[in-house]
Amino acid sequence: MRRMLIGIAGLSLIAAAPAPARAQTLDGAARWADSAQHAIEAAIATVNPDRVASARAVAERALAVYAEDPLLLLYRGYALLEEATMRMAIRGSDTSGVSGLLETALDALERSVRRRETPEAHVLMSAVLGIQIGRDPSRGMTLGPRSSVEIDRALDLGPENPRVWLQRGVSAMNTPAQWGGGLEPAERYLLHAVELFEREQAVPPNPMWGRADAQAFLGQVYQRGGRGELARAAYQRALGLEPANPWYRGLLASLDAGH
Amino acid sequence: MVAVLLLAGTARAQTDSGSAVRGTVHDAAGAPVDGVNVFLLETLEGALTGADGHFAFRTAHRGPATVIARRIGFGEVRRTVTLPLAAPLELALASAAIVLPVITAQAGRYTGGAEASATLSALEVVTTPGAAADIYRAIQTFPGLQQVDEGAGLFVRGGDVAETKILVNDAVVLSPYRSESPTGGTFGAFDAFQVEGISFSSGGFGARYGDALSGVLAMQTLGRPRARSGGATVSLAAVSANVALPLPDGFGVRVTGTRSSTRLLFALNGSTRDFTHVPEGRDLSGSATWHYRPNGEVRIYGLHQHNTLGVTVDQPSFTGSFESDEAHDFAVATLRDALGPVSLNGSFGAAGTTRTQDLGAFRLAVDDRQRQANLRLGWTPAGRLALTAGGEVEHRESGFSGRKALDPFDQRPGAPSITFGSTTPGTRTAAFAEADWQAPGRLRLTAGARTDHSTLTHVSTVDPRLAAALAVGGFTFTAAWGVYHQVPSPAFFEPTVGDTTLGPERARHVVLGAQTGSPDRSFFRIELYDKRYRDLAQQDRARNVVAGGTGFARGADLFVKLVGNGWGTRLAYSYVDTRRTDPDAGALARSPFDVTHTLTALAEKTWRNRWRLSVGAHYASGRPFTPVASASYDSAQTVWVPAYGAPMSERTPAFARMDVSASWLHQFWPRSVTIVFVSVNNAFDRANVFSVRYNADYTERIPLRSQFNRSFYFGVSTTWM
Numbered sequence: 018m019r020r021m022l023i024g025i026a027g028l029s030l031i032a033a034a035p036a037p038a039r040a041q042t043l044d045g046a047a048r049w050a051d052s053a054q055h056a057i058e059a060a061i062a063t064v065n066p067d068r069v070a071s072a073r074a075v076a077e078r079a080l081a082v083y084a085e086d087p088l089l090l091l092y093r094g095y096a097l098l099e100e101a102t103m104r105m106a107i108r109g110s111d112t113s114g115v116s117g118l119l120e121t122a123l124d125a126l127e128r129s130v131r132r133r134e135t136p137e138a139h140v141l142m143s144a145v146l147g148i149q150i151g152r153d154p155s156r157g158m159t160l161g162p163r164s165s166v167e168i169d170r171a172l173d174l175g176p177e178n179p180r181v182w183l184q185r186g187v188s189a190m191n192t193p194a195q196w197g198g199g200l201e202p203a204e205r206y207l208l209h210a211v212e213l214f215e216r217e218q219a220v221p222p223n224p225m226w227g228r229a230d231a232q233a234f235l236g237q238v239y240q241r242g243g244r245g246e247l248a249r250a251a252y253q254r255a256l257g258l259e260p261a262n263p264w265y266r267g268l269l270a271s272l273d274a275g276h
Numbered sequence: 277m278v279a280v281l282l283l284a285g286t287a288r289a290q291t292d293s294g295s296a297v298r299g300t301v302h303d304a305a306g307a308p309v310d311g312v313n314v315f316l317l318e319t320l321e322g323a324l325t326g327a328d329g330h331f332a333f334r335t336a337h338r339g340p341a342t343v344i345a346r347r348i349g350f351g352e353v354r355r356t357v358t359l360p361l362a363a364p365l366e367l368a369l370a371s372a373a374i375v376l377p378v379i380t381a382q383a384g385r386y387t388g389g390a391e392a393s394a395t396l397s398a399l400e401v402v403t404t405p406g407a408a409a410d411i412y413r414a415i416q417t418f419p420g421l422q423q424v425d426e427g428a429g430l431f432v433r434g435g436d437v438a439e440t441k442i443l444v445n446d447a448v449v450l451s452p453y454r455s456e457s458p459t460g461g462t463f464g465a466f467d468a469f470q471v472e473g474i475s476f477s478s479g480g481f482g483a484r485y486g487d488a489l490s491g492v493l494a495m496q497t498l499g500r501p502r503a504r505s506g507g508a509t510v511s512l513a514a515v516s517a518n519v520a521l522p523l524p525d526g527f528g529v530r531v532t533g534t535r536s537s538t539r540l541l542f543a544l545n546g547s548t549r550d551f552t553h554v555p556e557g558r559d560l561s562g563s564a565t566w567h568y569r570p571n572g573e574v575r576i577y578g579l580h581q582h583n584t585l586g587v588t589v590d591q592p593s594f595t596g597s598f599e600s601d602e603a604h605d606f607a608v609a610t611l612r613d614a615l616g617p618v619s620l621n622g623s624f625g626a627a628g629t630t631r632t633q634d635l636g637a638f639r640l641a642v643d644d645r646q647r648q649a650n651l652r653l654g655w656t657p658a659g660r661l662a663l664t665a666g667g668e669v670e671h672r673e674s675g676f677s678g679r680k681a682l683d684p685f686d687q688r689p690g691a692p693s694i695t696f697g698s699t700t701p702g703t704r705t706a707a708f709a710e711a712d713w714q715a716p717g718r719l720r721l722t723a724g725a726r727t728d729h730s731t732l733t734h735v736s737t738v739d740p741r742l743a744a745a746l747a748v749g750g751f752t753f754t755a756a757w758g759v760y761h762q763v764p765s766p767a768f769f770e771p772t773v774g775d776t777t778l779g780p781e782r783a784r785h786v787v788l789g790a791q792t793g794s795p796d797r798s799f800f801r802i803e804l805y806d807k808r809y810r811d812l813a814q815q816d817r818a819r820n821v822v823a824g825g826t827g828f829a830r831g832a833d834l835f836v837k838l839v840g841n842g843w844g845t846r847l848a849y850s851y852v853d854t855r856r857t858d859p860d861a862g863a864l865a866r867s868p869f870d871v872t873h874t875l876t877a878l879a880e881k882t883w884r885n886r887w888r889l890s891v892g893a894h895y896a897s898g899r900p901f902t903p904v905a906s907a908s909y910d911s912a913q914t915v916w917v918p919a920y921g922a923p924m925s926e927r928t929p930a931f932a933r934m935d936v937s938a939s940w941l942h943q944f945w946p947r948s949v950t951i952v953f954v955s956v957n958n959a960f961d962r963a964n965v966f967s968v969r970y971n972a973d974y975t976e977r978i979p980l981r982s983q984f985n986r987s988f989y990f991g992v993s994t995t996w997m
Contacts, residue, residue, distance in 0.1 A: 025657040050319070067311075071324050078320040081344055117348050131526075131567070162997035165947040166503035197946055225517075 022123035043222060048131045049079035050088035052223035057096045057225055059155055062262055066103040069096055088222055090129035091138050095226075099144055105148075116152070119145055121253035136175030140184040142169035147188065180227045182206050190241075200242050207235040229258035233265055240272055248272055294336035300329045300346055306718055309347060309369055311322055317342040317354075326610045326927065332893025345369060350716075351656070351709075368714065374677040404891030405878065406935030406957055408989065411471065412453075412464035415493065417878060419833035420478030420803075422871040423896035423931060425966045426982050428453060429460020431869045432478050433489030433805055434829025434854030438765060439783075443494045445577055447608040447625030448487075448670065450646045454583045455555055455600060456631065462555060465581060465604065469518070470561060478833070479805055480756030480787035481740045483708040483724030484652070484664065484684035489783040489809070491761045497577045500528030500565035501514045503997050511953075513541045517558075526567035534559040548980075552597040553586030571614040578607040590978075591917050592970050594636045594688045602631035619654035623668075638686040642673035644766070664724075665709040674766035675699040680773060684817035686915045696772035702732035704763060710741075720745045725830070730763045733780050737761040754803075756777075756787040764813035768821045775821040776812070784808045786940035799837040806830045809856060809910030816859040825942075827856025827867060843881050850874040858923035860902070866924035872897040886942065892935045899928035899966060907974035916973050928966060928979070948996035954989070 042049050053076035060072035073096035076089045080242040083089055101118035123145045129138045146164035169186070172182045186206035192198025219225035236251030252269040259265060301312045308329025315322020315333075318341050323333040337359050344355040350369040357365065407413035412428035415421065422431040429437040433935035437460045442452040444466065453461025453718075473496035477485075485492045501520035508517045516534035523529065528967075537556045561579040568574065589598045608625040624647075631642040652666035681687050710724030722743040729736040741758030761780040768774045782852040789803035812825030833854035838845045851873060858865040875895040882888045905921035937955035944950055965979040 064833075070311055074315070074322065074324055077313050077346060078315045078322055081315070081317055082320065114349065120347050149550075161943070161949040162505060162947050163503060164997055169947070170503070231375045250587065 046079065046083035046086040046089060047222045049083065050086065051090060053079065053089060053092040053096075054222060054224065054226075057092055057099070060096075061099050061226075062259065064103060064107075064264055066100045066107065069100040069103065072076070072096060085132055087129045087133035087135070087138075087204060090132070091135060091141070091224070094122045094125035094129065094138070094141055094145075095224075097125065098141055098148075101148065119149055119152075123149075128165065134170075134174055135224075136171040136178040136181045139167045139174065140181050141172035143171070143188070143264045144184060147191075177213055179210045179217055179231065179249060180224060181225045182210035182213060183231050183234070186210055186231070186238075190238055192233065200238050204235065204238045204242075207231055207238060211235060229255045229262065229265065232258070236268060236272075240268075243274060289816045292357065292822075294334045295338075295360030296332060296334050297343070297359070297361060297365070297734070298330070298332035299361075299367060301303075301325050301331065301367045301369060302329055302819075303350070303369055309350070312345050312347040312350075312367075312369065313873070314345045314367070317344055328714070343367075351662075369738070372979045378965060390521070397904055399800070405890045405937045405955065406894065406933065407470060408465045408955075408957075410465070411466060411468050411474065412460075412493075413500045414468075415474070415476055417846075417848060417876045417892070417894075418476065418478075419801075419835045419874075420491075420852045421874065422852060422869050423848065423894065424869055424871060424899055425459050426964075426984070427460045428459065428463050429457075430491060430493065431459075431871075432491035433807060433831060433833075433850075434852045434867055434869055435783075436869065437489035437985075439488060439489035440760065441485065441492050445497055445575065445608045445610045445625075446494075446621060446623040446652075447606075447610075447627075447648055447649060448646075449606060450605040450627035450644060450672075451581075451602070451606075451629045454557060454601060455585050456579070465533065465579070465606075466495060467516070467532060467559075467561070470497055470530070472498045479760060479785050479807070479896065480743060481741075482722060482743065483710045483726040483739065484666070485757075486668075486708065486726050486728050486739065487704060487762050489760050489781055490807075497563055497575070498530060498700055499573070499575065500526070500567055501530060503993060505997040507993065507995040509944050509991060509993035511993075512544065512989050513538050514991075528565045531562040532559070533561075539841075541987070541989065546985060547983060548586035548892060548985065551586060552588060553599070555583065555585045557583035561858070567793050569613075570988070573612045574609070575612075576609045577609070578605075579607050586853065589635060590969055591636070591687050592918070592974060593686050593691070594950075594973050596636050596689070598635040600631070600633050602629065604629050617656040621652040621654075622650065624649045636689050637679065637681040637691040637693045640676065640678040642767075647671045649713055661714070662712040664711070665707075666711075667707040669703065669705050671701070671703045672766055673699055673701050676767055679739050680819050682818070683913075683917075684819075685917055686913060688915070691915075692913075694773065696770055698771055700732070700767070700769050701729060702763070702766055704730045704732075718747045728761060728763075728780075730780065732763055732769050733767065733778060735779050737780055737782075751790055754787070754789040754791070754982075756785065758785050759783075760785065760788075768813050768815075773819065773821070775823055778813050778821070778823055779811050781812050793837075798839060799835070801835045803833045804831075805833070807854075812856060814857070814859040822859040822922050823859075825857035825859065827854065827864065829854035829867070843879065845877070845879045847878075849874045857983075860920070861923040863923065865922075866900040868900060868924065870900050870924070886940060888939045888941075890937045894931070894933045894935070896931040898930050899970060900924035900927050901924075903977075904970055909973070918970070918974050927966075928968065931964045931966070933964060942993075945996075948994060950992065950994040952990075952992045957987045957989065958982070958984055959986060962964045 056075045057069065060068040073093060076093040076096065080089050097118050101115045104115055125140060126138050126142045143164045146160045150160050168185060175181050186203045189198040189206055191205035214228040214231055231253045232255035236248040239248035239251060245258035249272055252265055252272065255265045301308050301309045301314065310325050310327045310329065313322060314325060314331045316335060316337060317449050319335055319337050321333055321335045323331045323449060325331045339359060341357055341359050342358055343355045343365060345367045347369060347797045353367050353369055355367065404414040404681060410428055412430055415430065424431045430440045431437055432440050442449045454463050454465055455462040475494045477492045479491065501522050503522060505520045514534055514536035516532065518532040520886050521528065522532045528876040535558050538554045542554055557628060559581045563575060563577040566574045580995060583602050585600045586597050589596060592845040605628045608623055610623040613620045629642060629644040633640045648668065648670040650668035655663045666932060668994045679693040679695040682692040682694060706726055706728040708724060708726035709724065712721050714720045724739045725738060727736060727738045733906050739759045739761055743756040746753045763780055764778050768778055769776050787803055789801060791801035793799040807829040809827040814825050816822055829852055831850060834849040838849045852870065854867040854870045855864050856867045876892065878890065878892045880888065881892045902923045903926045904918040904920045907916045907918045909919050935955065935957045936955065936959055939951050939953040942950050964982040967980045969978050969980055970976065
């Protein structure tokens with residue numbers, strides 16, 4: 018199931034960084050944005066779309082007061098994307114509203130970018146567009162190039178942003194070689210993401226997700242390439258960062274089971 | 277699912293002390309709604325509703341407070357309360373799932389899964405088999421449209437093509453077709469890839485839309501580009517290129533140029549017609565958009581189009597060429613903004629058309645100019661009520677000059693004819709108001725009215741309109757009733773050949789429907805309708821204007837859409853029985869658009885996100901026509917004079933056609949997508965007939981085959997960013 022989740026979404030960026038001490042000095046929209054991010058990350062770690070929806074509500078409530086705050090919009094879009102991804106991936110989930118979730122996510126992220134461009138917003142837009150193309154290939158004609166543009170813009174804004182490289186790696190992993198993807202570029206991008214995460218000093222309320230995910234996706238690249246021991250080591254590093262994460266446990270178990 | 281998911285990790289820790297805020301949220305049908313975000317505006321404390329619609333949270337806040345309920349797919353509800361609550365709250369959300377009886381197509385964008393509308397992406401328009409990448413032809417595959425000929429004309433529920441109004445960015449399009457003809461034209465005037473939203477209504481539409489007896493097609497052009505992009509398309513009949521540039525400070529521009537010619541198309545496939553000048557055209561369109569703030573936008577769109585055509589026409593009295601040369605200009609500037617519960621939409625449009633048509637004794641030169649402005653204000657004072665009001669002004673200066681034969685059976689050059697030449701100015705002013713109310717429980721009501729006044733008819737009209745939707749279980753039942761008026765074409769008021777005393781045409785619609793499912797999955801809709809016409813203005817065979825026509829159209833439309841396993845299928849069926857006063861006989865007869873059965877079945881399959889195959893099958897009953905019963909020779913004029921039989925007493929043979937199209941997407945270089953497309957129209961080479969003609973003495977009836985035999989079409993289109 019987890020593999021399916023990744024395959025469809027290419028973005029299950031479960032909170033990885035050890036949560037830094039909450040910045041008690043934050044106030045107003047920033048304080049709410051910080052709270053929203055932590056709530057969303059905690060919910061994502063449960064791989065339960067209903068919990069993600071509940072966490073998203075934090076950002077949405079704050080937007081009632083701090084309308085058009087770029088970080089709140091970013092976290093709303095992030096949560097919507099994750100919720101949509103989980104509903105598509107988890108068998109038996111209600112998927113009737115997925116199109117609406119994705120459209121709303123894109124709308125929130127576009128509004129966020131209009132107020133303040135961030136690499137993360139562009140990365141998430143690229144992910145949303147990728148999923149929309151997957152759901153309706155006829156849209157590849159218009160959305161495909163735009164998805165590339167969003168990634169490129171994210172790189173322009175944050176050439177050393179680990180979440181940008183994480184998304185590049187995930188996209189490459191799920192893209193056929195003839196379309197510019199494949200395991201080799203995916204490994205390269207994810208290794209760079211891991212390196213950047215090591216150096217990153219997260220500053221609340223800015224985005225800080227993705228550290229453990231980078232290891233998990235790197236493990237998947239190794240696993241698909243038949244390099245089991247490297248995959249195991251990567252999964253164990255991910256679990257070292259988030260010992261309770263059920264997805265990472267599942268990945269390790271699937272490796273042990275020889276899947 | 278989780279019954280009640282209390283807020284986790286909020287900035288303000290919730291306390292066990294204080295009072296409880298609890299209640300239930302339900303939709304219009306009274307069913308509980310889960311996942312609704314209910315919270316206090318003052319503290320942002322809140323909770324999501326569970327599967328049973330219940331919510332509960334605690335707050336230390338006292339006194340007046342605002343409770344907000346929000347969920348994607350529903351309108352927001354705000355309720356002022358006093359804390360602590362005396363009793364649990366009951367909140368009703370207005371669902372977007374209940375819509376008025378319209379079919380809505382969204383190009384270039386998917387609608388939410390809960391939205392009860394039919395959706396088409398731009399590429400689906402382009403790849404609709406047999407649609408030739410034309411928006412109108414793609415819309416013809418929906419129910420409620422009659423297949424009158426092979427053109428792009430939108431004949432809606434037994435109505436004439438002129439009874440459907442076409443708008444772009446809220447402005448009425450003066451010349452919506454290319455190579456215009458009495459049945460519309462060969463193609464629509466707008467490129468599918470330049471349009472991002474299409475809304476088509478086949479009847480029962482609201483008070484916002486006026487001067488249309490049968491249908492409304494409203495399109496929105498693309499907005500500000502998000503990224504620099506370019507594109508080029510080369511096909512058998514056209515070459516086009518486009519550029520989109522985002523500019524700083526919220527500005528952005530788009531430009532598209534197209535050169536079309538059917539020369540290669542006919543060279544490859546042949547034609548049943550003899551062209552003296554194959555259809556050719558050139559377009560240049562562009563837009564500029566400015567987002568001056570997140571909710572505010574100014575958009576300017578302009579189009580220049582030029583089309584020429586020459587085709588040999590055989591008539592009993594004359595064989596010659598019909599020559600047409602037309603140029604259209606269209607520009608519209610729109611302003612959209614929203615401030616809290618108030619929204620503003622305004623537009624100003626200008627358009628011009630020049631057209632010359634020659635055929636034997638007939639010659640027409642048209643110089644039509646139009647200016648229009650409209651303003652629309654929306655106000656949502658409460659979650660259950662939305663109010664809209666607005667007004668519009670449209671001024672036209674329509675110049676007509678030329679000559680027409682005195683006798684319709686004698687169209688030879690030099691035949692006795694009458695000349696005319698004048699400019700007809702006309703101004704239409706209108707105002708409308710509409711209220712959309714979500715009643716507690718399962719009912720939604722929309723009531724509105726509009727008034728129009730035209731200086732051509734010197735008549736003011738008042739059109740009341742009502743619509744209702746009732747949700748029962750998984751079904752939504754809809755109903756609409758309304759009065760519709762339309763000012764006849766300015767050409768009908770031409771003082772020499774027209775009638776300056778014409779009044780507005782009138783129709784009354786009654787529509788009943790039921791629908792279930794979701795358009796991005798399986799969807800089913802059936803609608804029954806009844807239209808009554810009066811005061812129709814029509815032209816007889818001699819192009820004289822005949823006033824006072826009456827008539828009716830009644831029928832049923834069925835639409836089924838199934839999606840699954842990579843397949844998408846849709847089936848549209850329309851039944852219509854329509855009659856109206858025959859302008860030559862002066863008696864009620866079948867309408868020329870009385871195509872009893874129209875059936876379209878489409879199936880699409882996508883493989884590996886790259887290959888796409890679409891197959892379409894079309895069937896339509898024959899079109900009524902008035903036969904010639906006999907003819908006598910007029911030796912003085914040296915021409916045969918036909919005597920006609922009972923009006924509209926015969927039909928052309930039924931129409932059937934199978935079309936196949938395929939496309940392949942490929943990325944030849946990064947940040948680009950290329951699509952190669954090929955189609956086969958009329959795959960079985962069926963000899964469809966849309967009308968008949970006669971030999972010189974009317975002793976032989978000759979069916980006029982459709983323009984295309986089996987025909988192949990292909991091209992390649994690349995977009996890069």
